[in-house]
Amino acid sequence: MIDKVPALESMFRFQWEEAQQAYVLLYPEGMVKLNGPAGEILSLVDGQKSTKQIIEALNGKYPDAGGVDNDVLAFMEDAINQHWIQWVTP
Amino acid sequence: MSGACQGKPNNPPTHGQPFWLLAEVTYRCPLQCPYCSNPKDFASYNNQELTTQQWIDVFEQGRKLGAVQLGFSGGEPIVRQDLNELIGAGRELGYYTNLITSGVGLTEEKIKSFKKSGLDHIQVSFQASDESVNSLISGSKKAFQQKLAMAKEVKANGYPMVLNFVTHRHNIDRIDKIIELCVELKADYVELATCQYYGWAVDNLHQLLPTQEQLARAERITNEYREKLATEGNPIKLIFVTPDYYEERPKACMNGWGQIFLTVTPDGTALPCHSARMLPIEFPNVTEHSLESIWNQSQSFNHFRGYSWMKEPCASCDEKEKDFGGCRCQAFMLTGDANNTDPVCSKSEHHDKILSAREQAKTDPQTPFLYRNEKNSRQYADNIIATSNESSN
Numbered sequence: 001m002i003d004k005v006p007a008l009e010s011m012f013r014f015q016w017e018e019a020q021q022a023y024v025l026l027y028p029e030g031m032v033k034l035n036g037p038a039g040e041i042l043s044l045v046d047g048q049k050s051t052k053q054i055i056e057a058l059n060g061k062y063p064d065a066g067g068v069d070n071d072v073l074a075f076m077e078d079a080i081n082q083h084w085i086q087w088v089t090p
Numbered sequence: 091m092s093g094a095c096q097g098k099p100n101n102p103p104t105h106g107q108p109f110w111l112l113a114e115v116t117y118r119c120p121l122q123c124p125y126c127s128n129p130k131d132f133a134s135y136n137n138q139e140l141t142t143q144q145w146i147d148v149f150e151q152g153r154k155l156g157a158v159q160l161g162f163s164g165g166e167p168i169v170r171q172d173l174n175e176l177i178g179a180g181r182e183l184g185y186y187t188n189l190i191t192s193g194v195g196l197t198e199e200k201i202k203s204f205k206k207s208g209l210d211h212i213q214v215s216f217q218a219s220d221e222s223v224n225s226l227i228s229g230s231k232k233a234f235q236q237k238l239a240m241a242k243e244v245k246a247n248g249y250p251m252v253l254n255f256v257t258h259r260h261n262i263d264r265i266d267k268i269i270e271l272c273v274e275l276k277a278d279y280v281e282l283a284t285c286q287y288y289g290w291a292v293d294n295l296h297q298l299l300p301t302q303e304q305l306a307r308a309e310r311i312t313n314e315y316r317e318k319l320a321t322e323g324n325p326i327k328l329i330f331v332t333p334d335y336y337e338e339r340p341k342a343c344m345n346g347w348g349q350i351f352l353t354v355t356p357d358g359t360a361l362p363c364h365s366a367r368m369l370p371i372e373f374p375n376v377t378e379h380s381l382e383s384i385w386n387q388s389q390s391f392n393h394f395r396g397y398s399w400m401k402e403p404c405a406s407c408d409e410k411e412k413d414f415g416g417c418r419c420q421a422f423m424l425t426g427d428a429n430n431t432d433p434v435c436s437k438s439e440h441h442d443k444i445l446s447a448r449e450q451a452k453t454d455p456q457t458p459f460l461y462r463n464e465k466n467s468r469q470y471a472d473n474i475i476a477t478s479n480e481s482s483n
Binding site: 015028083 | 184
């Protein structure tokens with residue numbers, strides 16, 4: 001999983017929602033409000049960066065978090081199961 | 091959503107943001123479905139549609155209030171010549187844009203140009219899985235082939251697609267064929283929505299309501315398909331909506347009055363749900379009031395918020411925070427008082443109305459459909475005008 005490249009499934013649109021003060025995933029007639037870490041991770045999912053690169057970027061941004069590696073891996077697994085993201089070849 | 095109804099019981103009526111903005115851009119439609127939710131006198135509003143700029147203004151105001159989902163509905167929204175412009179404006183504002191269409195009037199070019207304007211999703215409604223029943227219900231012989239072709243185009247252009255089948259006694263026994271058609275068309279979501287009895291459907295209740303046996307069979311078959319499709323790894327989602335006429339507790343209609351949903355009708359009337367226009371309440375118009383004042387301050391939107399309006403058995407019921415007493419329109423239609431408990435509830439003293447509809451469903455309807463069309467609507471419109479003239483004399 002660490003070398004795989006995630007991309008958002010075409011069903012979803014990802015955006016910052018001012019009224020919710022949160023990142024959200026929008027889909028036909030519905031919305032998933034993301035918590036802080038999930039939103040941060042998904043904001044880096046662009047079909048180009050690998051999971052490893054996303055982890056490095058977040059560890060660089062939050063040096064005091066003590067390593068987000070496991071959180072990101074757990075999120076990716078969950079997001080695949082929920083069909084939010086898929087693995088792609090960039 | 092906002093958890094607006096989970097506050098302390100003695101709090102004043104509270105509400106969240108209008109998550110959903112439904113723009114009924116026109117009542118005009120080439121089809122004549124006898125379960126249409128539009129008001130029966132829709133024809134009297136056909137010359138009063140909001141302009142392009144008025145709609146865009148409504149979208150801007152809605153977005154500021156926190157609306158995220160924007161639905162283009164009708165009538166048939168494709169009838170509006172400025173639909174592309176409206177889609178573009180909605181998307182530009184950050185909405186997730188949904189087109190809710192019969193597919194009639196849609197073309198490959200339109201599907202492509204809507205995509206360019208930023209349309210996110212297309213929902214195509216079907217009346218049946220085969221041509222003959224589809225024609226019977228829609229009142230159009232050509233509609234079915236057109237819908238099939240357009241559903242394929244929607245997917246070919248990369249949209250998420252929801253297929254909506256309104257089910258009733260004439261098509262529910264073929265639910266297996268309906269599901270297979272949806273799988274073949276590669277739908278992402280399928281709404282197997284049993285007809286709700288508002289608007290034109292009220293007049294066609296006997297012609298539409300399935301029997302309890304029909305319903306139980308359809309639900310069982312749907313569950314079998316869910317299992318089978320999941321095993322095959324097919325991500326298609328089947329959503330089965332039972333008619334509340336076969337429930338003993340009412341639905342939490344619209345997640346509560348004025349909580350997450352805001353409809354604007356073709357002429358600019360703002361409603362907390364698409365059928366509320368039938369209620370003896372004066373609803374504000376977006377050409378006269380700001381959306382903010384309509385949502386937060388208007389009497390009509392505050393009318394059934396909270397619990398203080400409730401009568402017995404709702405007022406002292408320990409389930410009132412679950413279903414908010416059900417649907418106000420249904421209470422009004424079946425009991426004559428919108429403050430009453432929705433008669434779907436077995437605690438309602440008017441529950442017999444529901445029970446007798448179930449009994450009636452066991453017999454074959456003898457009268458034909460009343461079709462939703464301009465001619466039939468004019469009769470309702472004329473009746474209303476005649477009645478108001480009489481009362482003013």
